[in-house]
Amino acid sequence: MKTSKLRRTWHGHLGRALPGLEVHATVIRATLAALLALNVATVFAADDQPADATQPEVITLWPNGAPGATGDTEADRPTLSIYTPPADKRQRAAVVICPGGGYQHLAVGHEGTEIADWLNSLGVTAGILRYRLAPRYKHPAMLNDVQRAVRIVRASAAERHIDADKIGVIGFSAGGHLVSTIATHFDAGKSEASDPIEQASCRPDFAILGYPVIAIATEYAHGGSRKNLLGDNPPQALLESLSNERMVTSDTPPCFLVHSGTDTAVPPENSVLFYLALRKAKVPVEMHIFEQGPHGFGLGKKDPALKQWPGLCAEWLTEHAFVK
Numbered sequence: 001m002k003t004s005k006l007r008r009t010w011h012g013h014l015g016r017a018l019p020g021l022e023v024h025a026t027v028i029r030a031t032l033a034a035l036l037a038l039n040v041a042t043v044f045a046a047d048d049q050p051a052d053a054t055q056p057e058v059i060t061l062w063p064n065g066a067p068g069a070t071g072d073t074e075a076d077r078p079t080l081s082i083y084t085p086p087a088d089k090r091q092r093a094a095v096v097i098c099p100g101g102g103y104q105h106l107a108v109g110h111e112g113t114e115i116a117d118w119l120n121s122l123g124v125t126a127g128i129l130r131y132r133l134a135p136r137y138k139h140p141a142m143l144n145d146v147q148r149a150v151r152i153v154r155a156s157a158a159e160r161h162i163d164a165d166k167i168g169v170i171g172f173s174a175g176g177h178l179v180s181t182i183a184t185h186f187d188a189g190k191s192e193a194s195d196p197i198e199q200a201s202c203r204p205d206f207a208i209l210g211y212p213v214i215a216i217a218t219e220y221a222h223g224g225s226r227k228n229l230l231g232d233n234p235p236q237a238l239l240e241s242l243s244n245e246r247m248v249t250s251d252t253p254p255c256f257l258v259h260s261g262t263d264t265a266v267p268p269e270n271s272v273l274f275y276l277a278l279r280k281a282k283v284p285v286e287m288h289i290f291e292q293g294p295h296g297f298g299l300g301k302k303d304p305a306l307k308q309w310p311g312l313c314a315e316w317l318t319e320h321a322f323v324k
Contacts, residue, residue, distance in 0.1 A: 056081035056116075056128070061148045066132070068141055075136055078145040080152060081128045083116040084160070091123035091323045093166040094157075095208070096149045100173025100296070103134050103142065103228035110298035111172040111210075118299060119170075122314055122323055125162055127153060131178065134228035139242065142229070146182045147202035151189075155200040166322050168206040168253075173266060173296060174225040176212020177244070180274060183207040183255065184247035206322060208256045208313060211263055211295055214270040217243035222266050245270075248277040254284040256316050258309045260293025286316050 059080045062069075069076045080096070097119075099111040106112065108128060116126035131145035150167060157164040171179035186203040193199050213222045216229075217240045230239060240246055255278055259268040268289050278285040293306050300306025317323045 079130045080149045083126045085120040089123040092163040093322045094125040094162045095168045097128045098171030098175035098178045100175040102224045103174045150202045151200040155197045169204040170208035172210040176209040180214045180244040184244045206254045220267045220269040245273040245277045257287040260290045263295045265295035
């Protein structure tokens, strides 16, 4: 409608300004018609592109219902959204992303999609895990979800052009606690399972932890995350088993830790205690504690110091041959 009106306006102006030049007006009309046709063709060409060209592949972790599910709503169906880098940049590694949110919500922006974009820029396939949350769910639902996500990626490694021994996890804040949990609570696969996905190992090959909640049985615990995960009065043995600085062994995968010294929500001692436990177990580990910075800084884009950590992490991934 707007193009037709514009075409009539141009013709009218030409007719008044240059009477007798009908040939020129006809040529202009034909040119405008051609441009309009080209514009329509371009629109239809765009519509013909695959609808999911830039959209993630969303996988429901348990199509027939998650273990311990209390309903059948979106909150009861954990998912993994796979973001694949361009084929010409693709590395052979993949990372499952666990956004933070105190085990009550998920910060899927700066601790989810922005992390997926960064990993894709390195050529790494990224999967954002939307795990189950309190108050509807408690442990072990969250651990079940991240274990299942790692199994799914490993079971489909060949078709995704990734190596089954280059599958890592990354998490922030409470998502960092979930990462520290799977890094210390895993199995080699359930050989007796009828589901081939469950037969795959859920041990991550490396773990990246951003300002993580870890030491929940200590004075450095983040009370909200602990309560949402375990309730008000969890058994002491369960609490200590999920204070994951106590659960590190020589089988814990290599870890990269980043924190800030002025984090008042989750004190850096959480990372320090985990680092010391990894050192004691002779697990490869790198830690960066920046002097200043708030909790929840994500990629640290707005801070000249904090924004260095993604590059440092990329170098660490290269040094360990997870990426080239």
